Amino acid sequence: MSLVINKNLIESEDIWSIDLEGDVDINTSNKLKEEINSLLDEREANVELNFKELSYIDSTGLGVLISILKRVKKNENKIVVKNSKKNVFKLFKITGLDKVFELK
Template identity: 45%
Template structure:
């Protein structure tokens, strides 16, 4: 089984916007982690992750988001999650991760 994941980046001053599309799961998590960590370490800015096109996330994907948050915080910045679909937002709420991220509609 293969899952599709598309990651796009946009830079604007001291904010980096990342658009994540498709599925963040055990099959795509290493790609997501490598890309997000690279962006965080290179740009050292606040990170806005647009999840409006993210259709599915599993515990591995949630772990990547949590690790990314920890890394961003090391630089004194924040992670914003934008456009979470209701099913994905529910996972963040159940796991308590919604209290760690800045969640925007």
């Protein structure tokens, strides 16, 4: 499956709001990394990832999220992950990333 990325800067809250739809895997993770890094090049801000329509994420996708988290933290910003489906939330729990990312 493919990955659709919808993004919006909420200037008043200094947040990039990013909705992901589809799968983040070895075939799409580079697209996600390039897209988010491009947004952060444009403006360093907090990142809010909406996983409501995200069906699947693999270890490659998790690696991308970790690299983005490192960049965001350097600028004292944060990443919030919201609306994860059960299978995605379970992966965050199993890997211990539920303690690294703010999940809502």
